[in-house]
């Protein structure tokens with residue numbers, strides 16, 4: 001049996017990027033041989049094994065053929081006679097279909113090295129269209145390697161359009177789409193993920209609520225990425241032009257985690273208020289109440305960040321002084337001594353009213369710059 005390094009590790013090494021995980025392909029072996037050598041089997045749908053020491057993934061070379069709809073509709077052959085070239089052929093992109101042997105020699109039947117040099121993301125074969133997830137994978141690689149000058153080959157883009165038009169993208173599970181989306185959002189140029197999906201007419205399949213590309217939200221997303229903003233802030237920026245209902249529909253469809261959905265929905269509700277509205281003392285305290293700024297100051301700060309990215313691309317003037325005033329107002333309101341109000345003998349629902357009034361008084365001096 002022979003083993004080859006394949007996929008992302010070979011690609012990223014050629015690109016001079018750090019290699020985070022190593023995937024291997026094994027030719028001429030059977031599951032039994034692997035188990036005898038001490039590997040543990042992990043693959044359910046096809047034979048993948050973990051190396052006893054390194055825990056790297058070793059997959060038996062296999063071919064795949066579409067035989068139905070959805071991800072389970074693949075017939076897989078991983079017999080010992082499957083060649084390396086056959087295994088490489090089932091892969092999505094030429095840059096992902098390069099193998100390296102134990103001597104460091106590259107095996108590159110689909111000219112991935114040339115495509116790396118030319119900065120092209122190109123499908124390996126027409127079998128590309130058999131797995132709709134590949135549309136999202138290509139968009140993800142395009143956004144990840146955007147800074148290196150990569151683009152999608154026109155023929156690949158044409159295939160992606162055909163795939164989007166077929167309606168198959170909607171058959172994917174939310175988990176797989178969210179995985180590609182969240183990983184893309186955390187890349188350096190996340191806006192390119194949505195640009196590529198838009199160009200392949202694939203935006204409507206899972207992201208129908210998002211504005212068409214180009215739009216200020218995508219520019220704001222690029223700024224957030226530039227600042228190394230966390231995932232929830234990036235998603236909130238993207239959703240800040242939607243209604244809370246649209247945001248909820250989108251993020252429920254994607255099964256996004258609660259931290260992501262919460263911030264996005266809040267930002268959809270308040271980012272325009274934060275950027276544009278005149279805020280009296282009562283408005284400010286209500287804003288803090290509505291977003292539980294008391295107990296979740298970090299989330300409130302993330303809301304302010306989100307509005308900030310949007311303000312910077314929509315040329316809203318004076319946002320930084322508004323933000324500063326709100327931060328000072330929160331600090332002042334937090335200094336209101338609730339215990340002292342209770343100790344003064346106020347009872348029942350009057351406590352809430354008294355606390356509200358005291359907080360309004362505390363923030364009053366910070367309203368001016370928000371008018």
Ligand code: ATP
Nearest residue numbers: 006007008009023090091092093096097131133134
């Ligand atoms: P990353 O750096 O994001 O991990 P990767 O290329 O290693 O990128 P993986 O998802 O780890 O991506 O997959 C490893 C390899 O398996 C890919 O390089 C590709 O050759 C192949 N592959 C993975 N998913 C698919 C798919 N849906 N269709 C075709 N080939 C795939």
Ligand code: MG
Nearest residue numbers: 007008021023
């Ligand atoms: Mg990988």
